[in-house]
Amino acid sequence: MKIGLLIIGNEILEGKINDANLRQLSLFLRQHHLELSASITVTDSEDAIHLGLKTLFSTCDVVVTSGGLGPTKDDVTKEAIASFMGRKINYAEAAYEVAIKNYERFSRPFAGKEHGYCFLPEGFVALNNSTGFAPALFAEHSGKYIVCGAGVPKEFKSLLEDHFLNLLQNKFPVSSELIESITVRTKRIPEEKIFGEVDPSLWDKLSHLGSVSSLPTTMGVDIGVKIKAHELQELSSKKERVLAIFENSAVKP
Amino acid sequence: MKIGLLIIGNEILEGKINDANLRQLSLFLRQHHLELSASITVTDSEDAIHLGLKTLFSTCDVVVTSGGLGPTKDDVTKEAIASFMGRKINYAEAAYEVAIKNYERFSRPFAGKEHGYCFLPEGFVALNNSTGFAPALFAEHSGKYIVCGAGVPKEFKSLLEDHFLNLLQNKFPVSSELIESITVRTKRIPEEKIFGEVDPSLWDKLSHLGSVSSLPTTMGVDIGVKIKAHELQELSSKKERVLAIFENSAVKP
Secondary structure, rough: OOOOEEEOHHHHHOOOOOOOOHHHHHHHHHHOOOOOEEEEEEEHHHHHHHHHHHHHHHHOOOEEEOOOOOOOOOOOOHHHHHHHHHHOEEOOOOHHHHHHEEEEEEOOOOOOOHHHEEEEEEOEEEOOOOOOOOOOEOOOOOOOEEEEEEOHHHHHHHHHHHHHHHHHOOOHHHHEEEEEHHHHHHHHOHHHHHHHHHHHHHHHHHHHHOOEEEEEOOOOEEEEEEEEEEOOOHHHHHHHHHHHHHHHHOOOO | EEEEEEEHHHHHHHHHHHOOHHHHHHHHHHHHOOOEEEEEEEEEHHHHHHHHHHHOOOOOOOOEEOOOOOOOOOHHHHHHHHHOOOOOEEHHHHHHHHHHHHHOOOOOOOOOOOOOOHHEOOOOOOOOOOOOOOOEEEEEEEEEEEEEOOOOOOHHHHHHHHHHHHOEEEEEEEEHHHHEEEEEEEEEOOHHHHHHHOOOOHHHHHHHEEEEEEEEOOOOEEEEEEEOOOOOHHHHHHHHHHHHHHOOOOOOO
């Protein structure tokens, strides 16, 4: 299951705030042996959102969007998704029910059925948002799927925790592509020396088990191996073999 | 001048580290009345980098890349850019000179002319990296431009400060599209109430001067107006008019 993230918001591209949802989604996916394939950040404009959707749907099975579901005029995510898919936006009783429940939970008066929150692109499901007001959304699109959440990090987090796996876990053969990332931090040796002098065959040995990466940090060099497997037992056996390679190498954690 | 950012690195998509360069670039551009149009984060793989370059070059005049210039096998940015543009990678004396100077500055021995740092895609210029080892890169591509920097935030920052404006300020009519973002924080009134009850015409009044956005934060609602102008005087006159609208509104900072 290839998953892409579309982050929608001028405030991120203008540097007013840092996005927190890419990392949140990555870490959530990793817990479930899934991974994020790509992420695109665009402005709150239909053209930009269309470009992001087109690009992500060209390679991903699932597109998650973050942001632009709020009540103000710069929140155009629903409209842009609807126009991208050629769908109309209609009043939806189910969205009204989610919205009014959210407002009641926070003891805030709800404007009623005229409110934008009650309108959904055709074929979209409204999802309860347990930490905010705007309903989250879910739909199929040409055999692929889209999940749309609010950009506020705590609301995006609750979308993942409350809905993501329920919505998607039976849609794709998840178990056929379990993923785990193993990171070993080695200290006091520069990156080039590790792979050039200390253990020139380390990279290739690890590559037989998964995709290798090297990340110099101020604390040391993080050598990562991303392993894939069809089942949990195979995953844990590969993990042991990765750790055994380090045990037999001059490059030590 | 439309500017896009391509962030290259598994470590970001896997949630191991947060990207810091989108915000660095945004804030740098804002200082110079420029803006970031879009940002894409991809894995360290040729296909993913190609998709990112294709998408950004379809709408931007300048593509800035961050990451993947290091010495290890997962650093494939140069190769991917070269194959995307149909250019060969050759030994380049200028890159060797930049690299050896960087190693000397840090008193580290340099492997010599065989080192990957001495190889550049055809037509690329090597730029000094005042805070790291890997030379940064610059080239023209089909009437547009590409600037490639290391992903380490301090190295990316020095690329911007040392080179960005020198490389690009005469390439596009920068002065014809000065941009400034004005943000006013209003407190204690929910977003919907501001634009629904307190001053229903505020959004439209501000929209005559620029692109309006609204961002609820824990400290209050940030109302932003992005104004554009052809010259500094026009920019500052528009800014005064934005502030005057707030002075005459019931919505106060």
